[in-house]
Amino acid sequence: MKAAHHLILGPLITEKTHLMKEAGNKITLKVAPDANKIEIRKAVEEIFKVKVLKVNTIRMKGKKKRLGRTEGYKSDWKKAVVTLAPGEKLKGFEGF
Numbered sequence: 438m439k440a441a442h443h444l445i446l447g448p449l450i451t452e453k454t455h456l457m458k459e460a461g462n463k464i465t466l467k468v469a470p471d472a473n474k475i476e477i478r479k480a481v482e483e484i485f486k487v488k489v490l491k492v493n494t495i496r497m498k499g500k501k502k503r504l505g506r507t508e509g510y511k512s513d514w515k516k517a518v519v520t521l522a523p524g525e526k527l528k529g530f531e532g533f
Contacts (some may be wrong), residue, residue: 439476441483444472444476444480446466446467446468448465448466449465449516461520462520463519463520463521465517465519466516468515468516468517470514472494472517473494477519478492481519488521489520489521490522491519492517492518493517494516495516496513496515497514497515499511499512499513
C-alpha cells in the first residue's frame with residue numbers, strides 16, 4: 438500500500454461538490470489512478486482524523502485538447518466521493 442499522502446492528490450472544488458458537501462456531508466477528492474476504495478478510506482481517516490461511511494470512485498477520461506493543428510489528450514484521472522459520518526467535518530474544507 439502506498440503512503441496516504443501519495444493516494445490523495447487534492448480536493449475538487451466545484452459548485453456541485455460544494456452542494457454535495459452541504460447536503461449530504463460528502464467530499465470529493467482527486468486520487469491516484471491506481472488507488473482502490475479501501476486504500477482511499479484508510480488514507481482519508483488517517484490524514485483528516487474522521488470516520489468514513491462510504492467511498493465511491495469514478496474513472497474520468499482525459500479531455501481532447503488542441504494547440505493549433507496539433508491534437509492531444511489530457512491525462513486520465515480518478516475521482517473519489519467520500520461520505521463522512523454524521524457530525525464529522527474536515528478541517529480546512531469549511532471555507533469552500
